[in-house]
Amino acid sequence: MSAARIVFDLAMVMAILFSGLMVINRNPVKSVLALVVAFFGLAIGYVLLFSPFIAVIQVIVYAGAILVLFLFVLMLLNIGSQPHERSGRPIQTLLGGASVVVFAALLLGTLRGSGSRIPSLSPENPAALSDAGILARTLFSGYLLHFEAVSVLLLAALVGAFVLARRVRRA
Amino acid sequence: MIGGIPLSDVLLASGALFCIGIAGALLRRSAIQIFLSIELMMNAANLTLLGYGASLPSREGQIIVFFVIAIAAAEAAVGLAIFVALFRHTETIDVNKIHLLKW
Numbered sequence: 001m002s003a004a005r006i007v008f009d010l011a012m013v014m015a016i017l018f019s020g021l022m023v024i025n026r027n028p029v030k031s032v033l034a035l036v037v038a039f040f041g042l043a044i045g046y047v048l049l050f051s052p053f054i055a056v057i058q059v060i061v062y063a064g065a066i067l068v069l070f071l072f073v074l075m076l077l078n079i080g081s082q083p084h085e086r087s088g089r090p091i092q093t094l095l096g097g098a099s100v101v102v103f104a105a106l107l108l109g110t111l112r113g114s115g116s117r118i119p120s121l122s123p124e125n126p127a128a129l130s131d132a133g134i135l136a137r138t139l140f141s142g143y144l145l146h147f148e149a150v151s152v153l154l155l156a157a158l159v160g161a162f163v164l165a166r167r168v169r170r171a
Numbered sequence: 172m173i174g175g176i177p178l179s180d181v182l183l184a185s186g187a188l189f190c191i192g193i194a195g196a197l198l199r200r201s202a203i204q205i206f207l208s209i210e211l212m213m214n215a216a217n218l219t220l221l222g223y224g225a226s227l228p229s230r231e232g233q234i235i236v237f238f239v240i241a242i243a244a245a246e247a248a249v250g251l252a253i254f255v256a257l258f259r260h261t262e263t264i265d266v267n268k269i270h271l272l273k274w
Contacts (some may be wrong), residue, residue, distance in 0.1 A: 015184070016188060023194055045184070057240055091204070146238060164249065
């Protein structure tokens, strides 16, 4: 068992534990913070999968910007922890739980069934995969149009968020 | 093996994260926590893309994940704006108490 595998597995266990904590927690602020830790664990995994650029993006954009936006909205709206009360919809809860179990079983069965057919090629030159310069060259040559489309999308989302969250004055 | 990491470890971790995300999205009642669970599911998919990208080896996996993260940022901004508008209107983000479209 290589050192990389041990570190990867530990990082994934950390990510899974903290995302479980995120789902279980009743206080939304605590669950956002648990998800930040889970995303840091995922970022460690990304580094070991030869994607250090994506790992940095994950920490800066995901854990840094998106989840801080969540925290900001939670504190703006002053949403505390939900009181523990019966949902009043037992059938929906039961069906939801059952479908989670069925989905997990299906996924596990598929992974187990295709275990021998999962490709296990090793990259000839992993250093080339993790080079951000080569990644940027690929991005800005082959995917320039997509990149520009994403920038327009981000602008549209900015304007849309502003319009949605604006206080409507009733005359 | 990707530098000593078998691809099955990556897929197993990604599947576990996706299942936790589905459980959160289906069983929680706070709209914020449902949204967080959806973000978690998106990250599980990203992990699979990077795992296969490193294993093939291909740079396209990283490029797809880059675009997914950019779109996730846009989606989070719009989604949270919807929650702010909804909270102003109904004073709650409990999805069981929001039934404007139900008669």
